[in-house]
Amino acid sequence: MKKNNEMLSAAEIREKRLGVLYKILPVISVLLLVALWLAASSSGTGFPSPIQVWDRTVQLFVKPVKKLSLIGHVGVSLRRIGLALLFDWTFGIAFGVLIGWFPRAKAFFGPLFNAFRAIPPLAWIPLITLWFGIGEFPKVLIVIFGSLASIVVNVQAGMSNVEKMYLDVGTVFNATPRQRLLKIAFPSALDAIFAGVRTSTSAAWMVVLAAEMLGANAGVGFLISRGMDSLDMPLVLTGMVAIGVVGAILAIVTQFAERMICPWTRRKKSY
Amino acid sequence: MDEKKKVILRLENICQSYVVQNGVKDAVENVSLEIYDNEFLVILGPGHCGKTVLMNMIAGLEKPVGGKIFLDGEEIHGSDRRIGMVFQSMNLMPWRTVMGNVEFGLELAGVKKAERRAVAQKYIDLVGLTGFENSYPHELSGGMKQRVGIARAYTNNPQILLMDEPFGALDAQTRYAMEEEVLRIWEQEKRTIIFVTNNIEEAVYLADRIVLLSNCPATVKQVYDLSGLPKPRNMTDPAFLKIRSEVSANTDLAL
Amino acid sequence: MNETTNAMTNEQRVKLVQDQKRKLTYQSAMLSVAGILGFLLLWEFLAVSGVIESKKLSDVLQVFRLFILKFVDKKPDGAILPVHIWSSLEVALCGFGLAVLVGIPLGWLMGWYRGFDSFMRPIFEIIRPIPPVSWIPLTIVWLGVGLRAKAFIVFFAAFVPCLINSYTGIRQTKEVLKNVGKTCGASYFTVFWKVGIPSSMTMTFAGIKVAIGNAWATLVAAEMLASSSGLGYMILMGRSYGRVDLVMMGILVIGILGVVISALINLLENVVLGWKKL
Numbered sequence: 001m002k003k004n005n006e007m008l009s010a011a012e013i014r015e016k017r018l019g020v021l022y023k024i025l026p027v028i029s030v031l032l033l034v035a036l037w038l039a040a041s042s043s044g045t046g047f048p049s050p051i052q053v054w055d056r057t058v059q060l061f062v063k064p065v066k067k068l069s070l071i072g073h074v075g076v077s078l079r080r081i082g083l084a085l086l087f088d089w090t091f092g093i094a095f096g097v098l099i100g101w102f103p104r105a106k107a108f109f110g111p112l113f114n115a116f117r118a119i120p121p122l123a124w125i126p127l128i129t130l131w132f133g134i135g136e137f138p139k140v141l142i143v144i145f146g147s148l149a150s151i152v153v154n155v156q157a158g159m160s161n162v163e164k165m166y167l168d169v170g171t172v173f174n175a176t177p178r179q180r181l182l183k184i185a186f187p188s189a190l191d192a193i194f195a196g197v198r199t200s201t202s203a204a205w206m207v208v209l210a211a212e213m214l215g216a217n218a219g220v221g222f223l224i225s226r227g228m229d230s231l232d233m234p235l236v237l238t239g240m241v242a243i244g245v246v247g248a249i250l251a252i253v254t255q256f257a258e259r260m261i262c263p264w265t266r267r268k269k270s271y
Numbered sequence: 272m273d274e275k276k277k278v279i280l281r282l283e284n285i286c287q288s289y290v291v292q293n294g295v296k297d298a299v300e301n302v303s304l305e306i307y308d309n310e311f312l313v314i315l316g317p318g319h320c321g322k323t324v325l326m327n328m329i330a331g332l333e334k335p336v337g338g339k340i341f342l343d344g345e346e347i348h349g350s351d352r353r354i355g356m357v358f359q360s361m362n363l364m365p366w367r368t369v370m371g372n373v374e375f376g377l378e379l380a381g382v383k384k385a386e387r388r389a390v391a392q393k394y395i396d397l398v399g400l401t402g403f404e405n406s407y408p409h410e411l412s413g414g415m416k417q418r419v420g421i422a423r424a425y426t427n428n429p430q431i432l433l434m435d436e437p438f439g440a441l442d443a444q445t446r447y448a449m450e451e452e453v454l455r456i457w458e459q460e461k462r463t464i465i466f467v468t469n470n471i472e473e474a475v476y477l478a479d480r481i482v483l484l485s486n487c488p489a490t491v492k493q494v495y496d497l498s499g500l501p502k503p504r505n506m507t508d509p510a511f512l513k514i515r516s517e518v519s520a521n522t523d524l525a526l
Numbered sequence: 527m528n529e530t531t532n533a534m535t536n537e538q539r540v541k542l543v544q545d546q547k548r549k550l551t552y553q554s555a556m557l558s559v560a561g562i563l564g565f566l567l568l569w570e571f572l573a574v575s576g577v578i579e580s581k582k583l584s585d586v587l588q589v590f591r592l593f594i595l596k597f598v599d600k601k602p603d604g605a606i607l608p609v610h611i612w613s614s615l616e617v618a619l620c621g622f623g624l625a626v627l628v629g630i631p632l633g634w635l636m637g638w639y640r641g642f643d644s645f646m647r648p649i650f651e652i653i654r655p656i657p658p659v660s661w662i663p664l665t666i667v668w669l670g671v672g673l674r675a676k677a678f679i680v681f682f683a684a685f686v687p688c689l690i691n692s693y694t695g696i697r698q699t700k701e702v703l704k705n706v707g708k709t710c711g712a713s714y715f716t717v718f719w720k721v722g723i724p725s726s727m728t729m730t731f732a733g734i735k736v737a738i739g740n741a742w743a744t745l746v747a748a749e750m751l752a753s754s755s756g757l758g759y760m761i762l763m764g765r766s767y768g769r770v771d772l773v774m775m776g777i778l779v780i781g782i783l784g785v786v787i788s789a790l791i792n793l794l795e796n797v798v799l800g801w802k803k804l
Contacts (some may be wrong), residue, residue: 030652169362233663
């Protein structure tokens with residue numbers, strides 16, 4: 001049933017107007033951002049205009065840099081984080097379970113792990129390149145160093161905070177220690193583990209970028225540093241946009257995977 | 272009931288106390304009880320005193336400081352398959368469906384999938400949750416969750432079912448309905464039930480016998496035999512009200 | 527108490543429990559020490575025995591000696607250690623401070639006023655997924671290689687967690703608390719000031735902690751990519767001169783300073799959020 005305007009109270013009219021305003025404001029802000037970009041590019045600071053960036057992106061497909069189109073470079077970066085994350089999710093989860101579930105293991109490895117974690121991932125780059133040169137393996141290793149801590153921390157937290165009430169159920173049903181770990185503690189920590197998967201993915205994406213900027217022949221980070229070296233600002237921006245887009249896609253994919261694998265957490269995330 | 276009642280569970284001088292900071296706090300003191308086969312025993316006590324602790328000790332969740340527990344004549348230490356438990360906070364595992372939660376005990380016991388499905392289905396039907404097998408706990412109401420809890424405890428086919436204030440978290444209407452449900456289920460699948468509550472009306476409505484505990488530390492204050500009162504009971508029946516006020520007058524205030 | 531079932535007196539039990547607790551603490555402390563000591567010994571063994579050549583791994587003592595020496599020695603990167611440390615701290619604090627000053631109030635306002643949220647949200651969501659490190663080329667073009675450029679990059683790294691946390695924190699303000707304010711006749715802004723902000727403080731601090739970690743980590747990258755001073759620059763120089771001892775010492779100093787800064791933030795949190803303690 002639709003109400004006529006005369007039938008609406010003053011508060012309802014106000015509400016309705018605000019609703020319209022809230023829909024318009026985002027559009028205005030995006031337009032402002034674009035205007036700002038255009039203004040910046042026309043003021044002669046060397047900042048490229050959106051059209052230049054678009055042209056450069058198209059050109060990247062026509063005339064690839066180092067024989068790889070934009071997609072190819074993204075693929076190289078993705079392969080690097082893929083390998084690193086594969087290791088993170090197997091070793092990292094196992095290690096997190098170890099120090100989260102067994103107090104003695106935590107006492108033994110905990111302080112060492114915390115010391116390792118205190119060192120910013122990118123600070124490893126000089127040492128790792130000193131050890132292993134500049135091939136593919138050291139890059140993957142840097143990404144591992146950069147993203148391992150976030151998953152271990154999450155898994156460890158999840159495993160050491162298993163609610164006693166779930167374990168009580170296990171005790172009443174005479175669960176063996178193995179069953180307590182595999183059937184109760186591990187599944188109850190799954191949402192914490194997935195939080196770790198998400199943060200480690202975004203951390204890996206950031207680290208691979210920095211690693212590639214510091215010395216690589218392919219990858220999105222390489223595109224950016226190439227643009228920086230040859231003062232090709234449109235290329236830099238193309239790289240940045242690609243990074244942003246891929247990063248956002250990765251976040252969406254991991255979130256989607258979480259909902260598929262842990263359907264019971266759906267309720268908690270309202271947005 | 273006749274006099275040849277078989278004792279299934281015997282508590283002998285059970286004591287429990289906890290070390291807090293620099294002293295010892297007694298929770299349960301010298302509780303001795305005999306629980307008969309297939310009876311509905313209600314343990315009634317004020318506040319937070321000792322009742323849950325007593326349940327936990329029978330279930331094997333904690334060890335008593337002193338005393339012995341005999342099941343079917345033999346002493347037990349720790350948890351036992353013949354004793355099942357329905358928890359106050361339901362303790363359903365949010366990552367398992369209703370079916371997954373109900374079959375959990377059988378799964379731990381290593382029962383084959385087809386078999387445990389069949390058993391679980393039987394008890395899901397019994398508690399009236401047919402059709403909700405694939406729902407997750409967060410999709411259920413409080414009363415339904417506790418039905419899952421009851422079904423889960425039943426599937427392992429225990430001789431004794433412990434129910435620790437199972438309806439404490441429910442609203443009054445649901446609570447009445449669940450009390451009736453529990454009696455119906457118990458009539459259909461006779462087990463020994465030890466039911467803990469702090470609600471006098473609930474106790475008088477359900478019990479064959481009521482064990483009244485004192486305030487901290489918990490000791491057995493009195494035992495009421497209600498087997499003369501036929502079930503289902505009417506909460507406004509004069510006989511019901513008489514026992515109710517009798518118990519009520521004898522209950523310690525929990526402060 | 528029943529003496530036949532309870533063989534011990536209360537005093538004995540208290541003592542027993544306390545002894546057990548002490549033993550457990552002692553055990554885990556020993557294990558921790560063993561872990562760290564084992565690691566150091568392994569490191570020392572690998573370095574001294576020559577299993578790993580000294581060009582790739584220098585031993586513990588050597589690193590420590592260099593740490594002392596570096597307080598006066600400018601070689602090979604052109605500055606003594608305190609200068610590098612100060613340069614790094616300056617940048618980190620500038621960028622981080624700015625991020626806190628801008629990000630947190632912005633988060634509060636966005637979380638409280640719907641109109642402001644719908645205006646700022648798209649801009650934020652566009653900028654957020656771009657990693658701070660990738661701003662480096664642009665900032666070099668705009669601001670050159672200096673304090674301002676590095677601080678700008680650090681700002682980006684610290685800004686996002688500050689904003690997100692203060693935003694979620696104030697969003698989670700309990701409706702009941704807001705209503706208490708409203709029924710007392712307070713204006714929307716007063717409720718914001720007196721209820722919203724205090725109740726968001728826990729989350730906000732969590733954001734600050736993440737932010738300082740991010741800031742410190744990004745700073746190292748910024749110094750390696752666009753700088754001629756700072757700890758990040760120092761380890762990169764160590765790398766190009768093949769001085770493994772310098773690199774390792776730099777990494778350790780960066781790690782330790784990070785821990786110290788986090789500890790200071792924790793201290794601040796305890797002071798500000800004193801009411802959370804029982």
